Amino acid sequence: KENAIQDVLDTLGIKQMNSGAAVGSKWMNTTGEEIKSYSPVDGAYIGSVKAASEAEYEAAITELQTAFKDWRMMPAPKRGEIVRQFGEELRKYKEPLGKLVSYEMGKSYQEGLGEVQEMIDICDFAVGLSRQLHGFTMHSERPNHRMYEQYHPLGIVGIISAFNFPVAVWAWNTALAWICGDVCIWKPSEKVPMCAIACHNIFNKVLEANGLPDGINALVIGGAELGKKMAADKRVPLVSATGSTRMGKSVAETVGARLGKSLLELGGNNAIIVTPTADLKMVVPGAVFGAVGTAGQRCTSTRRLIIHESIYDKVKDALVNAYGQLKIGNPLDENNHVGPLIDQDAVRMYNEAREKVVAEGGKLIVEGGVLEGEGYESGCYVAPAIAEAENHFAIVQHETFAPIVYLMKYSGDVSNAIAMQNDVPQGLSSAIMTNNMREQEEFLAHCGSDCGIANVNIGTSGAEIGGAFGGEKETGGGRESGSDAWKVYMRRQTNTINWGSELPLAQGIKFDL
Numbered sequence: 001k002e003n004a005i006q007d008v009l010d011t012l013g014i015k016q017m018n019s020g021a022a023v024g025s026k027w028m029n030t031t032g033e034e035i036k037s038y039s040p041v042d043g044a045y046i047g048s049v050k051a052a053s054e055a056e057y058e059a060a061i062t063e064l065q066t067a068f069k070d071w072r073m074m075p076a077p078k079r080g081e082i083v084r085q086f087g088e089e090l091r092k093y094k095e096p097l098g099k100l101v102s103y104e105m106g107k108s109y110q111e112g113l114g115e116v117q118e119m120i121d122i123c124d125f126a127v128g129l130s131r132q133l134h135g136f137t138m139h140s141e142r143p144n145h146r147m148y149e150q151y152h153p154l155g156i157v158g159i160i161s162a163f164n165f166p167v168a169v170w171a172w173n174t175a176l177a178w179i180c181g182d183v184c185i186w187k188p189s190e191k192v193p194m195c196a197i198a199c200h201n202i203f204n205k206v207l208e209a210n211g212l213p214d215g216i217n218a219l220v221i222g223g224a225e226l227g228k229k230m231a232a233d234k235r236v237p238l239v240s241a242t243g244s245t246r247m248g249k250s251v252a253e254t255v256g257a258r259l260g261k262s263l264l265e266l267g268g269n270n271a272i273i274v275t276p277t278a279d280l281k282m283v284v285p286g287a288v289f290g291a292v293g294t295a296g297q298r299c300t301s302t303r304r305l306i307i308h309e310s311i312y313d314k315v316k317d318a319l320v321n322a323y324g325q326l327k328i329g330n331p332l333d334e335n336n337h338v339g340p341l342i343d344q345d346a347v348r349m350y351n352e353a354r355e356k357v358v359a360e361g362g363k364l365i366v367e368g369g370v371l372e373g374e375g376y377e378s379g380c381y382v383a384p385a386i387a388e389a390e391n392h393f394a395i396v397q398h399e400t401f402a403p404i405v406y407l408m409k410y411s412g413d414v415s416n417a418i419a420m421q422n423d424v425p426q427g428l429s430s431a432i433m434t435n436n437m438r439e440q441e442e443f444l445a446h447c448g449s450d451c452g453i454a455n456v457n458i459g460t461s462g463a464e465i466g467g468a469f470g471g472e473k474e475t476g477g478g479r480e481s482g483s484d485a486w487k488v489y490m491r492r493q494t495n496t497i498n499w500g501s502e503l504p505l506a507q508g509i510k511f512d513l
């Protein structure tokens with residue numbers, strides 16, 4: 001571990017051996033298994049966490065229940081002020097936190113900083129929102145009556161997050177949940193525990209400075225069983241989960257069985273449609289960043305390119321040429337475009353996908369492969385690959401979290417391309433590259449893309465926090481982040497007030513005594 005990294009760890013309050021459970025600034029004496037964190041960047045051991053066990057989870061929930069009673073009574077704009085201060089702390093820690101994200105997860109330093117920027121942006125958004133938790137008012141059918149709707153805090157929000165966005169996805173959820181008056185418990189991916197500890201420590205500074213109860217925010221680090229516990233727990237009215245479709249189905253079933261609420265943001269199988277009028281100088285960077293950014297480990301990564309046959313060869317050649325220029329290596333070195341995959345398991349899945357696409361009749365036109373030698377000692381670096389494939393191949397229908405993009409041809413009308421793009425189980429992000437207004441509008445119309453995100457002349461990844469983020473079908477249907485996503489963090493109540501001196505019944509019913 002280099003000195004620069006040790007400085008980052010010290011600044012963010014990360015020790016060699018860490019507790020895996022905290023309620024605010026109270027770190028518990030955890031008794032679970034030891035989780036060791038290794039950097040995919042250089043293979044170095046970062047430190048360990050003693051996982052949270054059932055007892056610590058229970059202690060956290062009890063304290064959250066108590067804190068909720070105070071927190072929900074604080075006026076929402078005052079809660080917004082707490083989130084504003086959190087945004088200020090994040091500004092101060094942007095560089096070390098961005099560096100830690102890059103070092104522990106493997107994405108480029110620029111993308112690590114970008115993730116912290118998303119946290120700052122959602123805090124700003126939530127601050128404004130804290131004065132805009134609007135409900136409708138409506139006219140009653142009864143004389144001298146008033147009707148309106150209001151939103152109240154829900155209670156404890158459980159957050160399960162994935163390794164690929166180790167800090168931003170938590171902030172999308174907490175910043176909204178807090179201004180809504182909820183308290184939060186976070187189970188991060190056990191692949192990136194240090195990022196979670198760092199975030200928890202930064203928020204603690206705000207809690208302490210304002211003398212707020214610890215139980216507004218808890219962290220429990222551990223494996224899948226902790227997530228299952230949370231999903232089954234009636235004291236957690238909302239579980240927000242980001243990750244694989246397999247995990248999401250399990251959360252949805254368990255939360256559904258107790259009629260709780262879940263907010264799911266699961267896998268994608270995102271395509272860019274490239275039409276004959278597309279501007280190649282936008283297609284290439286859009287597609288390449290989408291496919292190889294974060295080493296293909298975003299939910300929104302570009303997995304498929306659906307290219308009109310008339311320009312297929314041209315686009316293919318331009319992409320192969322661009323892939324030839326990619327620099328793969330240490331993500332903290334800003335000259336590199338692509339860093340490592342998260343771990344050896346991910347490398348195995350990358351290799352399997354490359355084998356499967358060939359076995360199904362596809363062709364690797366940029367072969368890829370695992371990189372060896374100096375700078376690649378962690379064994380997690382792979383070269384991005386391009387395969388020609390068909391949409392119905394099992395491997396193409398499946399989300400592989402790696403930098404592999406599948407090229408396919410369409411002929412005739414754009415509706416053929418849209419049909420291919422929709423013909424997968426997932427429905428997160430989609431894009432069209434076109435300068436033809438009719439094609440653009442068809443893609444965005446009700447007969448168009450069936451995804452939660454549909455972009456024109458932009459790639460599939462890199463959404464801003466201001467829009468609602470999420471998708472349909474196996475992506476899970478949830479919406480996080482901007483727009484009116486806050487509503488899922490609150491319970492809704494319709495209120496009717498009779499300010500007259502008679503008691504007329506609705507629907508004109510007569511009930512004379």
Ligand code: UN1
Binds near residue numbers: 165169242300301463
């Ligand atoms: C994810 O991969 O879980 O649109 C989130 C994007 C990012 C968020 C991705 N803003 O690519």
